[in-house]
Amino acid sequence: MIDKVLVAGSGAMGSQIAMVAALAGCEVTLYDIDRGALERALVDLRERLDRQVAKGRRPAGKVEAALDRLSFTTDLTEETADVDLVIEAIVERLPLKRAFFARLDGLCPARTLLASNSSSFVPSAMASATARPDRFLNLHFFNPALVMACVEVVRGPLTADVAVEAALEFVERLGKTPVVLDNEIPGFVANRLLGAVRDEAIGLLEGGYAGVEAIDTAARTALGYPMGPFELMDLTGIDIGYLTRTARFEETGDPADAPSATVTALVEQGHLGRKSGHGFYTYDGAGNRTGTADLKGQD
Incomplete structure:
Protein backbone atom coordinates (compact mmCIF):
# COMPACT_ATOMS: atom_id res chain seq x y z
CA MET A 1 0.00 0.00 0.00
CA ASP A 182 -2.10 -0.81 -21.88
CA ASN A 183 0.38 0.56 -24.44
CA GLU A 184 2.14 3.90 -24.42
CA ILE A 185 1.41 6.54 -27.05
CA PRO A 186 2.38 10.26 -27.00
CA GLY A 187 -0.43 12.41 -25.62
CA PHE A 188 -2.23 9.40 -24.15
CA VAL A 189 -6.05 9.37 -24.51
CA ALA A 190 -7.57 12.62 -23.27
CA ASN A 191 -4.99 15.00 -24.72
CA ARG A 192 -5.07 13.27 -28.09
CA LEU A 193 -8.84 13.75 -28.20
CA LEU A 194 -8.50 17.32 -26.96
CA GLY A 195 -5.64 17.96 -29.38
CA ALA A 196 -7.84 17.00 -32.31
CA VAL A 197 -10.43 19.56 -31.19
CA ARG A 198 -7.78 22.24 -30.64
CA ASP A 199 -6.20 21.58 -34.03
CA GLU A 200 -9.56 21.95 -35.75
CA ALA A 201 -10.31 25.13 -33.79
CA ILE A 202 -6.96 26.65 -34.78
CA GLY A 203 -7.54 25.59 -38.38
CA LEU A 204 -10.93 27.29 -38.45
CA LEU A 205 -9.43 30.43 -36.92
CA GLU A 206 -6.36 30.61 -39.17
CA GLY A 207 -8.50 29.83 -42.23
CA GLY A 208 -10.68 32.83 -41.49
CA TYR A 209 -13.84 30.74 -41.11
CA ALA A 210 -14.80 31.88 -37.61
CA GLY A 211 -13.41 33.91 -34.75
CA VAL A 212 -12.22 32.80 -31.33
CA GLU A 213 -15.44 33.67 -29.53
CA ALA A 214 -17.66 32.07 -32.17
CA ILE A 215 -15.71 28.79 -32.07
CA ASP A 216 -15.79 28.69 -28.28
CA THR A 217 -19.51 29.44 -28.25
CA ALA A 218 -20.18 26.58 -30.67
CA ALA A 219 -18.19 24.16 -28.51
CA ARG A 220 -20.16 25.16 -25.42
CA THR A 221 -23.65 25.48 -26.83
CA ALA A 222 -23.67 22.79 -29.54
CA LEU A 223 -21.26 20.19 -28.14
CA GLY A 224 -21.92 20.70 -24.44
CA TYR A 225 -18.29 21.43 -23.53
CA PRO A 226 -17.89 23.30 -20.22
CA MET A 227 -15.60 25.75 -22.04
CA GLY A 228 -14.41 26.27 -25.59
CA PRO A 229 -10.96 25.19 -26.86
CA PHE A 230 -9.53 28.73 -26.78
CA GLU A 231 -10.90 29.39 -23.30
CA LEU A 232 -9.32 26.13 -22.15
CA MET A 233 -5.94 26.93 -23.72
CA ASP A 234 -5.95 30.28 -21.93
CA LEU A 235 -6.85 28.60 -18.64
CA THR A 236 -4.21 25.86 -18.74
CA GLY A 237 -1.50 28.05 -20.28
CA ILE A 238 -0.79 28.42 -23.99
CA ASP A 239 2.88 27.66 -23.33
CA ILE A 240 1.98 24.22 -21.90
CA GLY A 241 0.34 23.17 -25.15
CA TYR A 242 3.20 24.72 -27.10
CA LEU A 243 5.81 22.71 -25.19
CA THR A 244 3.79 19.53 -25.57
CA ARG A 245 3.49 19.94 -29.33
CA THR A 246 7.15 20.92 -29.62
CA ALA A 247 8.19 17.77 -27.76
CA ARG A 248 6.00 15.60 -29.96
CA PHE A 249 7.36 17.23 -33.13
CA GLU A 250 10.93 16.66 -31.96
CA GLU A 251 10.06 13.02 -31.37
CA THR A 252 8.20 12.33 -34.63
CA GLY A 253 9.57 14.90 -37.10
CA ASP A 254 6.05 15.16 -38.53
CA PRO A 255 5.19 18.81 -39.39
CA ALA A 256 1.58 18.07 -38.43
CA ASP A 257 2.77 17.64 -34.83
CA ALA A 258 4.47 21.06 -34.64
CA PRO A 259 2.79 23.96 -32.80
CA SER A 260 0.58 26.16 -34.96
CA ALA A 261 1.74 29.55 -36.20
CA THR A 262 -0.82 31.30 -33.99
CA VAL A 263 0.22 29.50 -30.81
CA THR A 264 3.91 29.99 -31.61
CA ALA A 265 3.42 33.73 -32.10
CA LEU A 266 1.52 34.08 -28.82
CA VAL A 267 4.21 32.24 -26.87
CA GLU A 268 7.00 34.28 -28.49
CA GLN A 269 5.21 37.47 -27.43
CA GLY A 270 4.71 36.22 -23.87
CA HIS A 271 0.94 35.99 -24.30
CA LEU A 272 0.38 32.77 -22.38
CA GLY A 273 -3.28 33.05 -21.44
CA ARG A 274 -4.96 33.98 -18.19
CA LYS A 275 -1.77 33.84 -16.14
CA SER A 276 -0.14 36.56 -18.26
CA GLY A 277 -3.29 38.64 -18.75
CA HIS A 278 -3.31 38.04 -22.52
CA GLY A 279 -3.90 35.02 -24.74
CA PHE A 280 -6.78 34.38 -27.08
CA TYR A 281 -8.68 36.65 -24.68
CA THR A 282 -7.54 39.49 -22.42
CA TYR A 283 -7.84 39.49 -18.61
CA ASP A 284 -7.63 41.94 -15.74
CA GLY A 285 -5.36 41.58 -12.71
CA ALA A 286 -7.88 39.31 -10.98
CA GLY A 287 -8.01 36.94 -13.94
CA ASN A 288 -11.44 38.08 -15.14
CA ARG A 289 -11.92 38.14 -18.89
CA THR A 290 -12.15 41.62 -20.34
CA GLY A 291 -12.33 40.98 -24.07
CA THR A 292 -11.11 39.07 -27.11
CA ALA A 293 -7.47 39.63 -28.03
CA ASP A 294 -6.40 41.12 -31.34
CA LEU A 295 -4.65 38.24 -33.12
CA LYS A 296 -3.83 40.07 -36.36
CA GLY A 297 -0.47 39.09 -37.76
CA GLN A 298 -0.46 35.81 -35.85
CA ASP A 299 -1.92 33.55 -38.51
Missing part, protein backbone atom coordinates in the same frame (compact mmCIF):
# COMPACT_ATOMS: atom_id res chain seq x y z
CA ILE A 2 1.22 3.48 -0.85
CA ASP A 3 1.32 5.63 2.29
CA LYS A 4 4.34 7.92 1.87
CA VAL A 5 4.48 10.04 -1.27
CA LEU A 6 7.03 12.49 -2.64
CA VAL A 7 5.89 14.95 -5.31
CA ALA A 8 8.65 16.76 -7.21
CA GLY A 9 7.86 20.18 -8.64
CA SER A 10 5.74 22.75 -6.77
CA GLY A 11 3.97 24.35 -9.72
CA ALA A 12 0.20 24.29 -10.08
CA MET A 13 0.10 20.60 -10.97
CA GLY A 14 2.68 19.32 -8.50
CA SER A 15 1.34 21.26 -5.54
CA GLN A 16 -2.25 20.20 -6.19
CA ILE A 17 -1.29 16.54 -6.70
CA ALA A 18 0.52 16.67 -3.37
CA MET A 19 -2.55 18.17 -1.70
CA VAL A 20 -4.88 15.56 -3.20
CA ALA A 21 -2.68 12.80 -1.79
CA ALA A 22 -2.57 14.49 1.63
CA LEU A 23 -6.36 14.85 1.62
CA ALA A 24 -6.57 11.10 1.00
CA GLY A 25 -4.56 10.38 4.13
CA CYS A 26 -1.06 9.97 2.72
CA GLU A 27 2.05 11.47 4.29
CA VAL A 28 3.27 13.76 1.51
CA THR A 29 6.41 15.77 0.87
CA LEU A 30 6.46 18.44 -1.84
CA TYR A 31 9.97 18.94 -3.22
CA ASP A 32 11.37 21.83 -5.24
CA ILE A 33 14.83 23.30 -5.73
CA ASP A 34 13.37 26.77 -5.08
CA ARG A 35 12.31 27.54 -1.50
CA GLY A 36 10.35 30.55 -2.72
CA ALA A 37 8.34 28.36 -5.09
CA LEU A 38 7.40 26.09 -2.18
CA GLU A 39 6.26 29.09 -0.14
CA ARG A 40 4.14 30.33 -3.03
CA ALA A 41 2.67 26.84 -3.47
CA LEU A 42 1.52 26.77 0.16
CA VAL A 43 -0.12 30.19 -0.17
CA ASP A 44 -1.90 29.10 -3.36
CA LEU A 45 -3.09 25.83 -1.82
CA ARG A 46 -4.47 27.58 1.25
CA GLU A 47 -6.35 30.06 -0.93
CA ARG A 48 -7.83 27.30 -3.09
CA LEU A 49 -8.83 25.19 -0.12
CA ASP A 50 -10.24 28.15 1.81
CA ARG A 51 -12.53 28.84 -1.16
CA GLN A 52 -13.64 25.21 -1.22
CA VAL A 53 -14.33 25.28 2.52
CA ALA A 54 -16.28 28.55 2.18
CA LYS A 55 -18.44 26.94 -0.53
CA GLY A 56 -19.08 23.89 1.61
CA ARG A 57 -17.16 21.54 -0.65
CA ARG A 58 -14.67 20.37 1.99
CA PRO A 59 -14.82 20.27 5.81
CA ALA A 60 -12.38 22.70 7.41
CA GLY A 61 -11.12 20.04 9.82
CA LYS A 62 -10.23 17.64 7.00
CA VAL A 63 -8.33 20.38 5.19
CA GLU A 64 -6.30 21.29 8.27
CA ALA A 65 -5.50 17.62 8.93
CA ALA A 66 -4.32 17.23 5.33
CA LEU A 67 -2.12 20.32 5.58
CA ASP A 68 -0.56 18.79 8.69
CA ARG A 69 0.36 15.73 6.59
CA LEU A 70 1.99 17.89 3.90
CA SER A 71 5.61 18.98 4.29
CA PHE A 72 7.93 20.99 2.04
CA THR A 73 11.60 20.48 1.29
CA THR A 74 14.48 21.45 -0.96
CA ASP A 75 16.49 18.42 0.18
CA LEU A 76 15.73 15.44 -2.03
CA THR A 77 18.02 12.99 -0.24
CA GLU A 78 16.34 13.55 3.11
CA GLU A 79 12.88 12.47 1.94
CA THR A 80 13.57 9.47 -0.29
CA ALA A 81 14.80 6.89 2.23
CA ASP A 82 11.43 5.23 2.85
CA VAL A 83 9.16 6.71 0.19
CA ASP A 84 6.58 4.43 -1.48
CA LEU A 85 5.86 6.57 -4.55
CA VAL A 86 7.50 9.50 -6.29
CA ILE A 87 5.43 11.60 -8.71
CA GLU A 88 7.50 13.90 -10.92
CA ALA A 89 5.91 17.16 -12.07
CA ILE A 90 8.96 19.23 -13.04
CA VAL A 91 9.48 21.20 -16.25
CA GLU A 92 8.59 19.42 -19.50
CA ARG A 93 12.15 18.90 -20.71
CA LEU A 94 13.13 15.31 -21.35
CA PRO A 95 16.85 15.60 -20.47
CA LEU A 96 15.94 17.17 -17.12
CA LYS A 97 13.39 14.48 -16.38
CA ARG A 98 15.79 11.69 -17.27
CA ALA A 99 18.51 13.18 -15.09
CA PHE A 100 16.06 13.58 -12.24
CA PHE A 101 14.87 9.97 -12.43
CA ALA A 102 18.43 8.69 -12.69
CA ARG A 103 19.15 10.52 -9.44
CA LEU A 104 16.02 9.18 -7.79
CA ASP A 105 16.93 5.65 -8.84
CA GLY A 106 20.05 5.88 -6.71
CA LEU A 107 18.24 7.36 -3.71
CA CYS A 108 14.96 5.48 -3.42
CA PRO A 109 14.49 1.94 -2.07
CA ALA A 110 14.14 -0.79 -4.70
CA ARG A 111 10.42 -1.10 -3.89
CA THR A 112 9.66 2.58 -4.63
CA LEU A 113 7.34 3.22 -7.54
CA LEU A 114 8.51 6.02 -9.87
CA ALA A 115 5.91 7.96 -11.84
CA SER A 116 5.78 11.00 -14.09
CA ASN A 117 2.83 13.34 -14.43
CA SER A 118 4.00 14.19 -17.95
CA SER A 119 1.71 13.77 -20.94
CA SER A 120 4.44 14.95 -23.30
CA PHE A 121 6.74 11.95 -22.81
CA VAL A 122 5.88 8.26 -22.72
CA PRO A 123 7.13 6.11 -19.82
CA SER A 124 9.88 4.35 -21.78
CA ALA A 125 11.51 7.70 -22.66
CA MET A 126 12.17 8.27 -18.94
CA ALA A 127 12.25 4.76 -17.48
CA SER A 128 15.36 3.88 -19.49
CA ALA A 129 17.30 6.35 -17.32
CA THR A 130 16.71 4.05 -14.34
CA ALA A 131 17.47 0.46 -13.37
CA ARG A 132 13.79 -0.15 -12.53
CA PRO A 133 11.70 0.20 -15.72
CA ASP A 134 9.42 -2.48 -14.27
CA ARG A 135 8.42 -0.03 -11.50
CA PHE A 136 8.02 3.03 -13.72
CA LEU A 137 4.83 4.44 -15.25
CA ASN A 138 3.02 7.71 -15.90
CA LEU A 139 0.30 9.00 -13.61
CA HIS A 140 -1.18 11.86 -15.60
CA PHE A 141 -3.43 14.15 -13.55
CA PHE A 142 -5.49 16.92 -15.10
CA ASN A 143 -5.57 20.60 -14.19
CA PRO A 144 -6.88 21.56 -11.67
CA ALA A 145 -5.93 18.32 -9.93
CA LEU A 146 -7.94 19.24 -6.83
CA VAL A 147 -11.09 19.13 -8.96
CA MET A 148 -10.59 16.94 -12.02
CA ALA A 149 -11.52 13.27 -11.54
CA CYS A 150 -9.49 11.59 -14.27
CA VAL A 151 -5.98 10.17 -13.88
CA GLU A 152 -4.40 8.37 -16.82
CA VAL A 153 -2.33 5.37 -15.72
CA VAL A 154 0.13 4.64 -18.53
CA ARG A 155 2.34 1.58 -18.54
CA GLY A 156 5.55 1.34 -20.48
CA PRO A 157 6.64 -1.79 -22.36
CA LEU A 158 8.50 -3.06 -19.26
CA THR A 159 6.11 -1.89 -16.52
CA ALA A 160 5.19 -4.82 -14.26
CA ASP A 161 1.58 -5.73 -13.52
CA VAL A 162 2.22 -5.28 -9.80
CA ALA A 163 3.26 -1.66 -10.41
CA VAL A 164 0.08 -0.95 -12.36
CA GLU A 165 -2.03 -2.58 -9.66
CA ALA A 166 -0.37 -0.47 -6.95
CA ALA A 167 -0.91 2.68 -9.02
CA LEU A 168 -4.59 1.85 -9.58
CA GLU A 169 -5.11 1.28 -5.86
CA PHE A 170 -3.47 4.62 -5.14
CA VAL A 171 -5.53 6.54 -7.71
CA GLU A 172 -8.76 5.03 -6.38
CA ARG A 173 -7.72 5.91 -2.82
CA LEU A 174 -7.47 9.53 -3.98
CA GLY A 175 -11.10 9.35 -5.09
CA LYS A 176 -10.05 9.74 -8.72
CA THR A 177 -11.13 7.73 -11.77
CA PRO A 178 -8.24 5.81 -13.38
CA VAL A 179 -8.02 5.40 -17.17
CA VAL A 180 -5.53 2.65 -18.00
CA LEU A 181 -3.43 2.66 -21.17
Whole structure:
Protein backbone atom coordinates (compact mmCIF):
# COMPACT_ATOMS: atom_id res chain seq x y z
CA MET A 1 0.00 0.00 0.00
CA ILE A 2 1.22 3.48 -0.85
CA ASP A 3 1.32 5.63 2.29
CA LYS A 4 4.34 7.92 1.87
CA VAL A 5 4.48 10.04 -1.27
CA LEU A 6 7.03 12.49 -2.64
CA VAL A 7 5.89 14.95 -5.31
CA ALA A 8 8.65 16.76 -7.21
CA GLY A 9 7.86 20.18 -8.64
CA SER A 10 5.74 22.75 -6.77
CA GLY A 11 3.97 24.35 -9.72
CA ALA A 12 0.20 24.29 -10.08
CA MET A 13 0.10 20.60 -10.97
CA GLY A 14 2.68 19.32 -8.50
CA SER A 15 1.34 21.26 -5.54
CA GLN A 16 -2.25 20.20 -6.19
CA ILE A 17 -1.29 16.54 -6.70
CA ALA A 18 0.52 16.67 -3.37
CA MET A 19 -2.55 18.17 -1.70
CA VAL A 20 -4.88 15.56 -3.20
CA ALA A 21 -2.68 12.80 -1.79
CA ALA A 22 -2.57 14.49 1.63
CA LEU A 23 -6.36 14.85 1.62
CA ALA A 24 -6.57 11.10 1.00
CA GLY A 25 -4.56 10.38 4.13
CA CYS A 26 -1.06 9.97 2.72
CA GLU A 27 2.05 11.47 4.29
CA VAL A 28 3.27 13.76 1.51
CA THR A 29 6.41 15.77 0.87
CA LEU A 30 6.46 18.44 -1.84
CA TYR A 31 9.97 18.94 -3.22
CA ASP A 32 11.37 21.83 -5.24
CA ILE A 33 14.83 23.30 -5.73
CA ASP A 34 13.37 26.77 -5.08
CA ARG A 35 12.31 27.54 -1.50
CA GLY A 36 10.35 30.55 -2.72
CA ALA A 37 8.34 28.36 -5.09
CA LEU A 38 7.40 26.09 -2.18
CA GLU A 39 6.26 29.09 -0.14
CA ARG A 40 4.14 30.33 -3.03
CA ALA A 41 2.67 26.84 -3.47
CA LEU A 42 1.52 26.77 0.16
CA VAL A 43 -0.12 30.19 -0.17
CA ASP A 44 -1.90 29.10 -3.36
CA LEU A 45 -3.09 25.83 -1.82
CA ARG A 46 -4.47 27.58 1.25
CA GLU A 47 -6.35 30.06 -0.93
CA ARG A 48 -7.83 27.30 -3.09
CA LEU A 49 -8.83 25.19 -0.12
CA ASP A 50 -10.24 28.15 1.81
CA ARG A 51 -12.53 28.84 -1.16
CA GLN A 52 -13.64 25.21 -1.22
CA VAL A 53 -14.33 25.28 2.52
CA ALA A 54 -16.28 28.55 2.18
CA LYS A 55 -18.44 26.94 -0.53
CA GLY A 56 -19.08 23.89 1.61
CA ARG A 57 -17.16 21.54 -0.65
CA ARG A 58 -14.67 20.37 1.99
CA PRO A 59 -14.82 20.27 5.81
CA ALA A 60 -12.38 22.70 7.41
CA GLY A 61 -11.12 20.04 9.82
CA LYS A 62 -10.23 17.64 7.00
CA VAL A 63 -8.33 20.38 5.19
CA GLU A 64 -6.30 21.29 8.27
CA ALA A 65 -5.50 17.62 8.93
CA ALA A 66 -4.32 17.23 5.33
CA LEU A 67 -2.12 20.32 5.58
CA ASP A 68 -0.56 18.79 8.69
CA ARG A 69 0.36 15.73 6.59
CA LEU A 70 1.99 17.89 3.90
CA SER A 71 5.61 18.98 4.29
CA PHE A 72 7.93 20.99 2.04
CA THR A 73 11.60 20.48 1.29
CA THR A 74 14.48 21.45 -0.96
CA ASP A 75 16.49 18.42 0.18
CA LEU A 76 15.73 15.44 -2.03
CA THR A 77 18.02 12.99 -0.24
CA GLU A 78 16.34 13.55 3.11
CA GLU A 79 12.88 12.47 1.94
CA THR A 80 13.57 9.47 -0.29
CA ALA A 81 14.80 6.89 2.23
CA ASP A 82 11.43 5.23 2.85
CA VAL A 83 9.16 6.71 0.19
CA ASP A 84 6.58 4.43 -1.48
CA LEU A 85 5.86 6.57 -4.55
CA VAL A 86 7.50 9.50 -6.29
CA ILE A 87 5.43 11.60 -8.71
CA GLU A 88 7.50 13.90 -10.92
CA ALA A 89 5.91 17.16 -12.07
CA ILE A 90 8.96 19.23 -13.04
CA VAL A 91 9.48 21.20 -16.25
CA GLU A 92 8.59 19.42 -19.50
CA ARG A 93 12.15 18.90 -20.71
CA LEU A 94 13.13 15.31 -21.35
CA PRO A 95 16.85 15.60 -20.47
CA LEU A 96 15.94 17.17 -17.12
CA LYS A 97 13.39 14.48 -16.38
CA ARG A 98 15.79 11.69 -17.27
CA ALA A 99 18.51 13.18 -15.09
CA PHE A 100 16.06 13.58 -12.24
CA PHE A 101 14.87 9.97 -12.43
CA ALA A 102 18.43 8.69 -12.69
CA ARG A 103 19.15 10.52 -9.44
CA LEU A 104 16.02 9.18 -7.79
CA ASP A 105 16.93 5.65 -8.84
CA GLY A 106 20.05 5.88 -6.71
CA LEU A 107 18.24 7.36 -3.71
CA CYS A 108 14.96 5.48 -3.42
CA PRO A 109 14.49 1.94 -2.07
CA ALA A 110 14.14 -0.79 -4.70
CA ARG A 111 10.42 -1.10 -3.89
CA THR A 112 9.66 2.58 -4.63
CA LEU A 113 7.34 3.22 -7.54
CA LEU A 114 8.51 6.02 -9.87
CA ALA A 115 5.91 7.96 -11.84
CA SER A 116 5.78 11.00 -14.09
CA ASN A 117 2.83 13.34 -14.43
CA SER A 118 4.00 14.19 -17.95
CA SER A 119 1.71 13.77 -20.94
CA SER A 120 4.44 14.95 -23.30
CA PHE A 121 6.74 11.95 -22.81
CA VAL A 122 5.88 8.26 -22.72
CA PRO A 123 7.13 6.11 -19.82
CA SER A 124 9.88 4.35 -21.78
CA ALA A 125 11.51 7.70 -22.66
CA MET A 126 12.17 8.27 -18.94
CA ALA A 127 12.25 4.76 -17.48
CA SER A 128 15.36 3.88 -19.49
CA ALA A 129 17.30 6.35 -17.32
CA THR A 130 16.71 4.05 -14.34
CA ALA A 131 17.47 0.46 -13.37
CA ARG A 132 13.79 -0.15 -12.53
CA PRO A 133 11.70 0.20 -15.72
CA ASP A 134 9.42 -2.48 -14.27
CA ARG A 135 8.42 -0.03 -11.50
CA PHE A 136 8.02 3.03 -13.72
CA LEU A 137 4.83 4.44 -15.25
CA ASN A 138 3.02 7.71 -15.90
CA LEU A 139 0.30 9.00 -13.61
CA HIS A 140 -1.18 11.86 -15.60
CA PHE A 141 -3.43 14.15 -13.55
CA PHE A 142 -5.49 16.92 -15.10
CA ASN A 143 -5.57 20.60 -14.19
CA PRO A 144 -6.88 21.56 -11.67
CA ALA A 145 -5.93 18.32 -9.93
CA LEU A 146 -7.94 19.24 -6.83
CA VAL A 147 -11.09 19.13 -8.96
CA MET A 148 -10.59 16.94 -12.02
CA ALA A 149 -11.52 13.27 -11.54
CA CYS A 150 -9.49 11.59 -14.27
CA VAL A 151 -5.98 10.17 -13.88
CA GLU A 152 -4.40 8.37 -16.82
CA VAL A 153 -2.33 5.37 -15.72
CA VAL A 154 0.13 4.64 -18.53
CA ARG A 155 2.34 1.58 -18.54
CA GLY A 156 5.55 1.34 -20.48
CA PRO A 157 6.64 -1.79 -22.36
CA LEU A 158 8.50 -3.06 -19.26
CA THR A 159 6.11 -1.89 -16.52
CA ALA A 160 5.19 -4.82 -14.26
CA ASP A 161 1.58 -5.73 -13.52
CA VAL A 162 2.22 -5.28 -9.80
CA ALA A 163 3.26 -1.66 -10.41
CA VAL A 164 0.08 -0.95 -12.36
CA GLU A 165 -2.03 -2.58 -9.66
CA ALA A 166 -0.37 -0.47 -6.95
CA ALA A 167 -0.91 2.68 -9.02
CA LEU A 168 -4.59 1.85 -9.58
CA GLU A 169 -5.11 1.28 -5.86
CA PHE A 170 -3.47 4.62 -5.14
CA VAL A 171 -5.53 6.54 -7.71
CA GLU A 172 -8.76 5.03 -6.38
CA ARG A 173 -7.72 5.91 -2.82
CA LEU A 174 -7.47 9.53 -3.98
CA GLY A 175 -11.10 9.35 -5.09
CA LYS A 176 -10.05 9.74 -8.72
CA THR A 177 -11.13 7.73 -11.77
CA PRO A 178 -8.24 5.81 -13.38
CA VAL A 179 -8.02 5.40 -17.17
CA VAL A 180 -5.53 2.65 -18.00
CA LEU A 181 -3.43 2.66 -21.17
CA ASP A 182 -2.10 -0.81 -21.88
CA ASN A 183 0.38 0.56 -24.44
CA GLU A 184 2.14 3.90 -24.42
CA ILE A 185 1.41 6.54 -27.05
CA PRO A 186 2.38 10.26 -27.00
CA GLY A 187 -0.43 12.41 -25.62
CA PHE A 188 -2.23 9.40 -24.15
CA VAL A 189 -6.05 9.37 -24.51
CA ALA A 190 -7.57 12.62 -23.27
CA ASN A 191 -4.99 15.00 -24.72
CA ARG A 192 -5.07 13.27 -28.09
CA LEU A 193 -8.84 13.75 -28.20
CA LEU A 194 -8.50 17.32 -26.96
CA GLY A 195 -5.64 17.96 -29.38
CA ALA A 196 -7.84 17.00 -32.31
CA VAL A 197 -10.43 19.56 -31.19
CA ARG A 198 -7.78 22.24 -30.64
CA ASP A 199 -6.20 21.58 -34.03
CA GLU A 200 -9.56 21.95 -35.75
CA ALA A 201 -10.31 25.13 -33.79
CA ILE A 202 -6.96 26.65 -34.78
CA GLY A 203 -7.54 25.59 -38.38
CA LEU A 204 -10.93 27.29 -38.45
CA LEU A 205 -9.43 30.43 -36.92
CA GLU A 206 -6.36 30.61 -39.17
CA GLY A 207 -8.50 29.83 -42.23
CA GLY A 208 -10.68 32.83 -41.49
CA TYR A 209 -13.84 30.74 -41.11
CA ALA A 210 -14.80 31.88 -37.61
CA GLY A 211 -13.41 33.91 -34.75
CA VAL A 212 -12.22 32.80 -31.33
CA GLU A 213 -15.44 33.67 -29.53
CA ALA A 214 -17.66 32.07 -32.17
CA ILE A 215 -15.71 28.79 -32.07
CA ASP A 216 -15.79 28.69 -28.28
CA THR A 217 -19.51 29.44 -28.25
CA ALA A 218 -20.18 26.58 -30.67
CA ALA A 219 -18.19 24.16 -28.51
CA ARG A 220 -20.16 25.16 -25.42
CA THR A 221 -23.65 25.48 -26.83
CA ALA A 222 -23.67 22.79 -29.54
CA LEU A 223 -21.26 20.19 -28.14
CA GLY A 224 -21.92 20.70 -24.44
CA TYR A 225 -18.29 21.43 -23.53
CA PRO A 226 -17.89 23.30 -20.22
CA MET A 227 -15.60 25.75 -22.04
CA GLY A 228 -14.41 26.27 -25.59
CA PRO A 229 -10.96 25.19 -26.86
CA PHE A 230 -9.53 28.73 -26.78
CA GLU A 231 -10.90 29.39 -23.30
CA LEU A 232 -9.32 26.13 -22.15
CA MET A 233 -5.94 26.93 -23.72
CA ASP A 234 -5.95 30.28 -21.93
CA LEU A 235 -6.85 28.60 -18.64
CA THR A 236 -4.21 25.86 -18.74
CA GLY A 237 -1.50 28.05 -20.28
CA ILE A 238 -0.79 28.42 -23.99
CA ASP A 239 2.88 27.66 -23.33
CA ILE A 240 1.98 24.22 -21.90
CA GLY A 241 0.34 23.17 -25.15
CA TYR A 242 3.20 24.72 -27.10
CA LEU A 243 5.81 22.71 -25.19
CA THR A 244 3.79 19.53 -25.57
CA ARG A 245 3.49 19.94 -29.33
CA THR A 246 7.15 20.92 -29.62
CA ALA A 247 8.19 17.77 -27.76
CA ARG A 248 6.00 15.60 -29.96
CA PHE A 249 7.36 17.23 -33.13
CA GLU A 250 10.93 16.66 -31.96
CA GLU A 251 10.06 13.02 -31.37
CA THR A 252 8.20 12.33 -34.63
CA GLY A 253 9.57 14.90 -37.10
CA ASP A 254 6.05 15.16 -38.53
CA PRO A 255 5.19 18.81 -39.39
CA ALA A 256 1.58 18.07 -38.43
CA ASP A 257 2.77 17.64 -34.83
CA ALA A 258 4.47 21.06 -34.64
CA PRO A 259 2.79 23.96 -32.80
CA SER A 260 0.58 26.16 -34.96
CA ALA A 261 1.74 29.55 -36.20
CA THR A 262 -0.82 31.30 -33.99
CA VAL A 263 0.22 29.50 -30.81
CA THR A 264 3.91 29.99 -31.61
CA ALA A 265 3.42 33.73 -32.10
CA LEU A 266 1.52 34.08 -28.82
CA VAL A 267 4.21 32.24 -26.87
CA GLU A 268 7.00 34.28 -28.49
CA GLN A 269 5.21 37.47 -27.43
CA GLY A 270 4.71 36.22 -23.87
CA HIS A 271 0.94 35.99 -24.30
CA LEU A 272 0.38 32.77 -22.38
CA GLY A 273 -3.28 33.05 -21.44
CA ARG A 274 -4.96 33.98 -18.19
CA LYS A 275 -1.77 33.84 -16.14
CA SER A 276 -0.14 36.56 -18.26
CA GLY A 277 -3.29 38.64 -18.75
CA HIS A 278 -3.31 38.04 -22.52
CA GLY A 279 -3.90 35.02 -24.74
CA PHE A 280 -6.78 34.38 -27.08
CA TYR A 281 -8.68 36.65 -24.68
CA THR A 282 -7.54 39.49 -22.42
CA TYR A 283 -7.84 39.49 -18.61
CA ASP A 284 -7.63 41.94 -15.74
CA GLY A 285 -5.36 41.58 -12.71
CA ALA A 286 -7.88 39.31 -10.98
CA GLY A 287 -8.01 36.94 -13.94
CA ASN A 288 -11.44 38.08 -15.14
CA ARG A 289 -11.92 38.14 -18.89
CA THR A 290 -12.15 41.62 -20.34
CA GLY A 291 -12.33 40.98 -24.07
CA THR A 292 -11.11 39.07 -27.11
CA ALA A 293 -7.47 39.63 -28.03
CA ASP A 294 -6.40 41.12 -31.34
CA LEU A 295 -4.65 38.24 -33.12
CA LYS A 296 -3.83 40.07 -36.36
CA GLY A 297 -0.47 39.09 -37.76
CA GLN A 298 -0.46 35.81 -35.85
CA ASP A 299 -1.92 33.55 -38.51
